[in-house]
Amino acid sequence: MRVNRFRRNKFAGPVLVVAALLTIGSAFSIASALPSAQKTEVSAQSTLVDEGKQIFLKGCSSCHGLNAEGGAIAPSLIGVGAAAVDFQVGTGRMPMADMSQQAMRKKPIYDAKQTAALAAYVASLAPGPATVDPTSLTWERDGNVAQGGELFRTNCAMCHNFAAQGGALTNGKYAPTLMGVEPQHIYEAMITGPQSMPKFSDKTITPAEKLSIIKWIKSAQSEPAIGGASLGRVGPVTEGLLIWTFGLGLLIAVAVWLATKAR
Amino acid sequence: MKKSEQVAGNVASYIDDRTGAAGWAKKNLTKVFPDHWSFMLGEIALYSFVILLLSGTFLTFWFDPSQQEVVYNGTYAPLSHVTMSASYASTLHISFDVRGGLLMRQIHHWAALIFMAAIVVHLLRVFFTGAFRKPREANWLIGIGLLTLGIVEGFLGYSLPDDLLSGTGIRIAEAIIQAIPVVGSYLAFFAFGGAFPGHVFIPRIYIVHVLLLPGIFLALITVHLMLVWYQKHTQYPGPGRKETNVVGYPLMPVYMAKAGGFFFIVFGVTAFLGAVASINPIWLYGPYTPGQISAGSQPDWYMGWLDGLVRMAPPLETHAFGHTISWNILIPGLIIPGILFTGMALYPFIESWISGDKNEHHLLDRPRNVPNRTALGAMSLSFMLISLINGGNDVIATHFHLTINGIMWFTRFGLFIVPPIVFIITKRICLSLQRADREIVLHGRETGRLVMTPAGEFLEVHEELTPEQKWTLTQHAQPAALALPSEDAHGTRSKSAGIKGKLRARMSEANASQVAAPTAEQAKELEGGHH
Ligand code: HEM
Numbered sequence: 001m002r003v004n005r006f007r008r009n010k011f012a013g014p015v016l017v018v019a020a021l022l023t024i025g026s027a028f029s030i031a032s033a034l035p036s037a038q039k040t041e042v043s044a045q046s047t048l049v050d051e052g053k054q055i056f057l058k059g060c061s062s063c064h065g066l067n068a069e070g071g072a073i074a075p076s077l078i079g080v081g082a083a084a085v086d087f088q089v090g091t092g093r094m095p096m097a098d099m100s101q102q103a104m105r106k107k108p109i110y111d112a113k114q115t116a117a118l119a120a121y122v123a124s125l126a127p128g129p130a131t132v133d134p135t136s137l138t139w140e141r142d143g144n145v146a147q148g149g150e151l152f153r154t155n156c157a158m159c160h161n162f163a164a165q166g167g168a169l170t171n172g173k174y175a176p177t178l179m180g181v182e183p184q185h186i187y188e189a190m191i192t193g194p195q196s197m198p199k200f201s202d203k204t205i206t207p208a209e210k211l212s213i214i215k216w217i218k219s220a221q222s223e224p225a226i227g228g229a230s231l232g233r234v235g236p237v238t239e240g241l242l243i244w245t246f247g248l249g250l251l252i253a254v255a256v257w258l259a260t261k262a263r
Numbered sequence: 264m265k266k267s268e269q270v271a272g273n274v275a276s277y278i279d280d281r282t283g284a285a286g287w288a289k290k291n292l293t294k295v296f297p298d299h300w301s302f303m304l305g306e307i308a309l310y311s312f313v314i315l316l317l318s319g320t321f322l323t324f325w326f327d328p329s330q331q332e333v334v335y336n337g338t339y340a341p342l343s344h345v346t347m348s349a350s351y352a353s354t355l356h357i358s359f360d361v362r363g364g365l366l367m368r369q370i371h372h373w374a375a376l377i378f379m380a381a382i383v384v385h386l387l388r389v390f391f392t393g394a395f396r397k398p399r400e401a402n403w404l405i406g407i408g409l410l411t412l413g414i415v416e417g418f419l420g421y422s423l424p425d426d427l428l429s430g431t432g433i434r435i436a437e438a439i440i441q442a443i444p445v446v447g448s449y450l451a452f453f454a455f456g457g458a459f460p461g462h463v464f465i466p467r468i469y470i471v472h473v474l475l476l477p478g479i480f481l482a483l484i485t486v487h488l489m490l491v492w493y494q495k496h497t498q499y500p501g502p503g504r505k506e507t508n509v510v511g512y513p514l515m516p517v518y519m520a521k522a523g524g525f526f527f528i529v530f531g532v533t534a535f536l537g538a539v540a541s542i543n544p545i546w547l548y549g550p551y552t553p554g555q556i557s558a559g560s561q562p563d564w565y566m567g568w569l570d571g572l573v574r575m576a577p578p579l580e581t582h583a584f585g586h587t588i589s590w591n592i593l594i595p596g597l598i599i600p601g602i603l604f605t606g607m608a609l610y611p612f613i614e615s616w617i618s619g620d621k622n623e624h625h626l627l628d629r630p631r632n633v634p635n636r637t638a639l640g641a642m643s644l645s646f647m648l649i650s651l652i653n654g655g656n657d658v659i660a661t662h663f664h665l666t667i668n669g670i671m672w673f674t675r676f677g678l679f680i681v682p683p684i685v686f687i688i689t690k691r692i693c694l695s696l697q698r699a700d701r702e703i704v705l706h707g708r709e710t711g712r713l714v715m716t717p718a719g720e721f722l723e724v725h726e727e728l729t730p731e732q733k734w735t736l737t738q739h740a741q742p743a744a745l746a747l748p749s750e751d752a753h754g755t756r757s758k759s760a761g762i763k764g765k766l767r768a769r770m771s772e773a774n775a776s777q778v779a780a781p782t783a784e785q786a787k788e789l790e791g792g793h794h
Contacts, residue, residue: 145340146340146341146343146344149342149549150345150549153427153549153552153555154554154555157555157557158555161557161558161559162428162547162548162557163544163547166558167557167558167657168558168559168656168657168658169667170666170667170668171666171667174661216341220341220547223341223547226541227358227365227369227541228369228540228541229539229540230541231542233544235428235559235561235658236428236561236562236563236564237559237567239563240563240564242540243377243536247376247380248307248381250532251528251529252384254525255301255304255306255525258303258524259298259299259300259302260300
């Protein structure tokens with residue numbers, strides 16, 4: 001009751017705004033009044049960058065150049081941002097094992113801390129999209145599956161297949177399956193556009209819509225096999241294969257058996 | 264006589280007096296059918312057609328063939344509030360909200376695949392055994408009609424639910440219609456009642472799918488079976504089997520019992536597949552929207568070869584008189600299938616023209632004894648298979664770590680190189696099988712047992728074939744090639760001896776190349792007992 005009456009007051013709005021500003025302002029001044037705390041953060045950051053640089057020199061510079069400026073076989077990493085590194089290293093694509101058609105997903109070589117260090121180093125070279133914090137991806141709460149499905153079919157299905165099972169691109173390249181990919185890496189793939197995949201800026205697909213896409217991918221992944229064995233969800237090819245092997249094979253076997261039977 | 268028996272007898276004679284049914288039944292129910300597993304392939308097609316009729320009728324109770332836009336609010340949450348056509352929404356409804364609906368949809372679709380596969384293997388049996396020869400050409404033509412209409416019927420069914428995959432298929436069909444020179448764009452406009460996708464296409468193909476084509480199917484199948492009935496079934500050569508008799512079991516009760524049992528087996532396999540294996544999960548494809556497409560969009564297998572041909576065609580267009588002719592669609596989409604199906608339909612007539620054989624045939628050929636035809640069939644199959652492989656190139660690429668381009672180039676060349684090679688190899692295999700037959704007839708079967716002659720020589724014991732076995736291996740006729748008609752008795756060129764006559768003679772010669780089968784005397788000689 002009390003609260004209600006207070007909120008009906010016409011000054012309530014402005015008063016609230018002033019109070020909020022005051023709180024934020026004082027929080028800032030307190031923070032800036034603690035220079036030592038900030039300093040340790042900065043130095044922690046710079047040791048992280050140094051550490052990243054060391055790892056980079058050992059593991060990556062042979063291809064990407066001593067200063068990540070790129071080389072004959074690998075592109076420059078200046079400006080690709082921490083998100084690209086987190087995606088490429090976190091999914092095991094980098095360091096690339098063999099110079100085949102496309103960097104393949106494999107078991108990551110670096111742990112989370114080393115990956116963060118590499119990301120910090122590359123981010124320190126030039127600004128770029130930052131690593132996505134998994135806790136900020138509230139797809140389970142904020143995503144809309146149906147909308148995500150429509151966006152997925154419009155923007156992703158032509159490469160990744162209708163059920164995100166992956167598909168072939170030209171010249172031996174392929175869009176991989178998205179089953180089991182971490183939400184964080186799905187998000188980073190969209191903002192960095194690895195290899196043949198286009199970049200989806202926040203203008204083409206808003207951050208909220210990206211959460212919906214993640215939610216749809218996760219729902220497709222956890223969807224039980226409705227109607228029986230899914231046959232890989234690649235469409236009529238496996239269906240045709242099954243009918244010619246099992247279906248017709250069994251029927252012909254029965255026909256042979258019946259024909260010998262009544263002799 | 265018991266009371267009930269008396270009543271039954273009265274009813275029977277009442278019917279018989281008025282219809283003469285007893286005479287009919289005596290004549291027909293004792294009709295004899297030969298017995299071989301390959302004669303049951305057509306039955307598989309027949310029974311799956313019955314299953315299609317039953318399951319399809321079930322689907323019509325809920326399916327709404329309309330492209331009216333609706334907002335989905337059924338139980339499948341990942342699509343809730345999505346705008347879609349009524350036909351897609353009603354298919355979702357059948358799948359998720361109608362009891363047994365999904366099972367029926369899956370049975371219907373699996374039955375369609377079995378139907379088409381059974382038609383194809385049935386056709387192959389008829390082809391390779393020469394069952395299409397006089398007097399059965401008409402039934403061959405009906406069969407080709409059923410195959411062609413089956414492909415159309417299946418494609419229309421696949422298009423009905425209006426999901427992303429069916430829309431993609433319709434779009435390709437539209438492109439093929441449009442590629443017909445001059446009238447193409449008008450035809451497409453007519454079929455779709457305006458621009459693609461329009462609002463009339465699905466209602467139209469629905470009537471064709473559930474009424475027009477099933478009606479034609481019923482009529483054609485009836486005639487097909489009646490012809491089998493009146494012309495009697497062919498049989499494989501063997502002792503006691505002649506051009507003039509049929510050896511087998513009476514229709515009633517043996518054959519009927521078997522056939523009835525087989526129906527339930529076909530039904531069982533189809534229902535089993537419908538229950539355990541998902542097919543056409545339209546809820547995952549999403550509703551059709553012209554702007555969307557999925558990687559690895561494929562038609563059902565019976566259209567796959569056509570898709571494969573379209574995919575491998577190099578981009579080729581000409582512009583003439585204000586029209587664009589898209590050869591890259593016209594050739595693989597219409598011209599090649601047209602040639603294939605026309606050639607297939609006319610094959611019985613072509614063969615008898617080449618061989619000059621105008622006789623009736625009721626005994627089947629063993630494929631090896633007709634090397635040219637067998638090789639031609641194998642060659643055509645390899646052509647289809649290569650096209651089919653390219654139809655699935657994207658799925659094959661991802662699963663076997665190949666490149667789409669690699670597969671495409673392989674099939675582009677393979678389409679021209681592999682079939683001739685298959686022809687040559689098959690023909691050789693046939694001829695060597697004939698040679699092996701001749702050896703066995705003349706020298707008996709090798710037993711692997713060695714005996715020592717009194718003179719100290721080792722000889723392998725050859726076991727002589729029974730006269731029945733010899734008969735089976737030597738009964739076939741080996742007609743000679745037609746004489747070259749280029750010169751008549753007076754040494755002057757006859758009128759018919761143009762290029763056509765020469766071609767005919769050449770083909771006839773190739774057709775007649777055989778390993779001479781042992782004559783009856785040669786085969787008998789063995790019984791005199793050397794070896
Ligand atoms: C040779 C015969 C037939 C073939 C090859 C065939 C094939 C097909 C196929 C492939 C589908 C797509 C089904 C899906 O995956 O959802 C379909 C749908 C359908 N068919 Fe048929 N069909 C045949 C006969 C019939 C008949 C006789 C009827 C009805 C009397 C019928 C009624 C339907 C209906 C209503 C649908 C759409 C409903 C749905 O997709 O769930 N079909 N058909």
